Amino acid sequence: xxxxxxxxxxxxxxxxxxxxxxxxxxxxxxxxxxxxxxxxxxxxxxxxxxxxxxxxxxxxxxxxxxxxxxxxxxxxxxxxxxxxxxxxxxxxxxxxxxxxxxxxxxxxxxxxxxxxxxxxxxxxxxxxxxxxxxxxxxxxxxxxxxxxxxxxxxxxxxxxxxxxxxxxxxxxxxxxxxxxxxxxxxxxxxxxxxxxxxxxxxxxxxxxxxxxxxxxxxxxxxxxxxxxxxxxxxxxxxxxxxxxxxxxxxxxxxxxxxxxxxxxxxxxxxxxxxxxxxxxxxxxxxxxxxxxxxxxxxxxxxxxxxxxxxxxxxxxxxxxxxxxxxxxxxxxxxxxxxxxxxxxxxxxxxxxxxxxxxxxxxxxxxxxxxxxxxxxxxxxxxxxxxxxxxxxxxxxxxxxxxx
Numbered sequence: 001x002x003x004x005x006x007x008x009x010x011x012x013x014x015x016x017x018x019x020x021x022x023x024x025x026x027x028x029x030x031x032x033x034x035x036x037x038x039x040x041x042x043x044x045x046x047x048x049x050x051x052x053x054x055x056x057x058x059x060x061x062x063x064x065x066x067x068x069x070x071x072x073x074x075x076x077x078x079x080x081x082x083x084x085x086x087x088x089x090x091x092x093x094x095x096x097x098x099x100x101x102x103x104x105x106x107x108x109x110x111x112x113x114x115x116x117x118x119x120x121x122x123x124x125x126x127x128x129x130x131x132x133x134x135x136x137x138x139x140x141x142x143x144x145x146x147x148x149x150x151x152x153x154x155x156x157x158x159x160x161x162x163x164x165x166x167x168x169x170x171x172x173x174x175x176x177x178x179x180x181x182x183x184x185x186x187x188x189x190x191x192x193x194x195x196x197x198x199x200x201x202x203x204x205x206x207x208x209x210x211x212x213x214x215x216x217x218x219x220x221x222x223x224x225x226x227x228x229x230x231x232x233x234x235x236x237x238x239x240x241x242x243x244x245x246x247x248x249x250x251x252x253x254x255x256x257x258x259x260x261x262x263x264x265x266x267x268x269x270x271x272x273x274x275x276x277x278x279x280x281x282x283x284x285x286x287x288x289x290x291x292x293x294x295x296x297x298x299x300x301x302x303x304x305x306x307x308x309x310x311x312x313x314x315x316x317x318x319x320x321x322x323x324x325x326x327x328x329x330x331x332x333x334x335x336x337x338x339x340x341x342x343x344x345x346x347x348x349x350x351x352x353x354x355x356x357x358x359x360x361x362x363x364x365x366x367x368x369x370x371x372x373x374x375x376x377x378x379x380x381x382x383x384x385x386x387x388x389x390x391x392x393x394x395x396x397x398x399x400x401x402x403x
Contacts, residue, residue, distance in 0.1 A: 066092035257298030313353030
């Protein structure tokens with residue numbers, strides 16, 4: 001008899017404990033709702049109920065927990081009671097629907113509660129991004145992607161945050177994901193290509209840009225990026241074709257003519273000794289002629305463009321130097337004098353463009369200053385040849401101030 005009594009007693013004790021937990025759920029709800037709104041006590045009760053075997057399997061427990069933790073986040077008084085209130089709220093709502101997809105609050109959870117949590121997490125990501133805390137922004141946006149998978153605007157923000165945070169692996173992952181979703185923005189291809197270029201992966205950079213060109217054939221940004229990649233890869237002949245296409249699309253852009261002129265200029269004057277020796281005279285003449293035309297077309301659009309003026313002046317100046325080198329090999333005085341007249345004329349062609357470049361150069365940026373110094377140096381040599389003493393003295397003094 002004693003043995004049976006013990007079993008009955010134990011059974012009664014167990015039932016009492018189980019029933020004791022269920023009021024915890026109701027207690028949590030009572031502290032949560034108005035007029036009490038004592039979220040600290042509500043949290044204490046629901047945390048206990050959510051881990052007890054008798055109530056942890058109830059959808060109601062997790063629905064209440066989601067409400068309470070969302071309220072904690074939005075309460076200045078109680079916000080400090082949880083480190084990750086919104087994430088706990090989301091997981092609680094999700095678990096309620098997982099335990100019982102047909103629970104009394106299923107529609108409310110899906111259409112109201114979870115979207116509200118997602119919106120708050122998203123706002124946290126935006127706030128961190130605007131504060132330039134890109135690592136935190138990425139963490140928040142990635143939480144949103146777990147809560148709301150496939151949202152392209154959040155994927156885009158994740159890509160931007162990852163890139164600014166220096167996590168190029170994730171940045172590439174998200175940009176590629178956007179491309180696979182056919183996200184309607186040519187800048188995605190530009191951003192991804194720029195990452196590849198920073199990693200010195202010109203193959204994937206060019207591949208990405210050309211995928212973008214196929215999707216957005218009229219994108220000037222993609223055209224220019226392709227040209228830059230081709231030029232940096234030494235593929236100058238391909239670059240000229242791309243530049244011609246860009247000019248056909250935007251014929252009033254002086255920068256395109258500058259790039260085209262510089263490309264032909266470089267083809268005519270390769271730095272590589274073997275390439276220079278392999279260059280045929282007719283090729284040189286053709287490249288120089290096309291560079292000259294491109295520079296002049298650009299100047300016609302923007303007469304005060306100091307780089308275009310400098311490049312054209314330098315083109316003529318360098319031609320004159322090459323003509324001097326060739327003339328020095330002539331033995332006949334008569335033929336030498338003819339050659340001299342030609343190179344002196346070429347120097348004179350260079351002068352107005354170099355002077356215009358000097359006049360219009362703002363001389364502020366590092367590039368400005370390099371061109372400014374190069375222009376003064378060229379004009380100094382030119383004025384010696386023309387005998388313009390006053391101008392020679394002036395540019396010489398200007399050069400001294402740069403030393």
